[in-house]
Every structure is written in structure tokens, then in C-alpha cells.
Amino acid sequence: MITIIIIIFTLLLSINAFRENNLMDNLIFDPQKVKAGEWYRLFTYGGIHADYPHLIFNMFTLYFFGMDVERICKSALGSSTGSTCFILLYISSLAVSILPTYFKQKNNRAYRSLGASGAVSAIVFAYVLVNPMNFMGIMFIPVMLPAFLFAIIFLLVSFYLDRKQAGRINHSAHISGGIYGLFFMTAIFFILEAINLPVLFLDQIKIDSFSDLFYFGI
Numbered sequence: 001m002i003t004i005i006i007i008i009f010t011l012l013l014s015i016n017a018f019r020e021n022n023l024m025d026n027l028i029f030d031p032q033k034v035k036a037g038e039w040y041r042l043f044t045y046g047g048i049h050a051d052y053p054h055l056i057f058n059m060f061t062l063y064f065f066g067m068d069v070e071r072i073c074k075s076a077l078g079s080s081t082g083s084t085c086f087i088l089l090y091i092s093s094l095a096v097s098i099l100p101t102y103f104k105q106k107n108n109r110a111y112r113s114l115g116a117s118g119a120v121s122a123i124v125f126a127y128v129l130v131n132p133m134n135f136m137g138i139m140f141i142p143v144m145l146p147a148f149l150f151a152i153i154f155l156l157v158s159f160y161l162d163r164k165q166a167g168r169i170n171h172s173a174h175i176s177g178g179i180y181g182l183f184f185m186t187a188i189f190f191i192l193e194a195i196n197l198p199v200l201f202l203d204q205i206k207i208d209s210f211s212d213l214f215y216f217g218i
Helices: 002-019 021-027 031-035 041-047 052-077 079-105 117-130 147-164 171-193 197-204
Strands: 143-146
Touching (some): 002 021, 002 041, 002 052, 002 079, 021 041, 031 041, 031 079, 041 079, 052 079, 052 117, 079 171, 117 147, 143 147, 171 197
């Protein structure tokens, strides 16, 4: 499975970077060095992480949602084409999700960013587009919401935190990655198979009672 390969590669690369500062420095997103021509950093930053909790959380989320999105791509587009599209979604979302940060921070010599969160957000939102009524939640918080509602709240909170510059998390990458995941899936499925995912998305949303909006549990 492609998802498993991505996870194993990221685990190995991140763990090695924990041990070798030079490897971390050579791969991390540094807008000054990107501006100087080291464009590969728009991709390689997603293979390294700040610490083990950061790494584990991203890879657990990628496993949970990536397996399903990969299966959907292969089922709808064929094994070969679906696999290619899934790989392109993940790799391209690394660059797309960090571009707003690059333009905002390109003159900030102290800025650095790392982690696969932007690409993982693209995968999660691709999942939401196809499965809007599947329940989702945050790890260890026993409140589950339908995917479409979870995604809306996630974007609103991320916009707020990004404006407040809260913490060391790159909320901008989460936003741009998630939105890109929606556009990528919509475009690819329509171009290759004439499948209108936004229409199917809206057709699936049915709210008949409060139990369709949330429940307590994990």
C-alpha cells in the first residue's frame, strides 16, 4: 500500500533527522534558502518532524485517512491511475500547503517549518469530500462530529489561530493543504471519470436528528 510506504519512509527519515542535526538542517523549510534556489525544501520539510509526538500524530492520522483515500482513488480510477493520483496528491500538497507560508515569511531569516501536517490535511479533506457523513473526532476527546461539520470547524479554528499567530503550529499550512485536497480530488475525478464529487458530497448530507450532528464516545 502506498500509504504504508509513505509512513515508513517518513518514520525512517524523521528518526534519522532526530539523531543528525545536519540532516535536519538540510531538509527543513527555510524560506531564505528556498529563495536562494533550494526549492527542494518545499517538499523535504514534510519528511521530518519536530519530535516523536509530532511524528506519531501525523503518521497515525495519515494511516487512518490515507488508507481509505488511497482505496477510493484506486477503486474509482483504476489501480495504476488511482495510485498515481494518490501519490501526486500527497507530494504536491506538500509544496502547495507551504507556499502561503513562503510568501509570508520569505524575508524572515529566523523562520523555519517542518512536518507533514499540510499534506496530511489534504488527505483528511479528500476523505471528507467523499465521506461527509462519516463521524470524526480529535484523539482523546470523546465528541464525534460528521466529517463535513468537523472540517468546517477545523478551518474556522485554524483561520482564527493563524490570525492570532498562536503557538508554533503552522496553521496556514493546515488551511491551504485542506483546501487543496478538496480542489485536487474534485478536479482529478471530474477530468478522468466525469465524477462530480461536490454534487455527490451535497447529496450525502442528510440531517434528520441531533444524533446526525454529534455523539459522545470514541
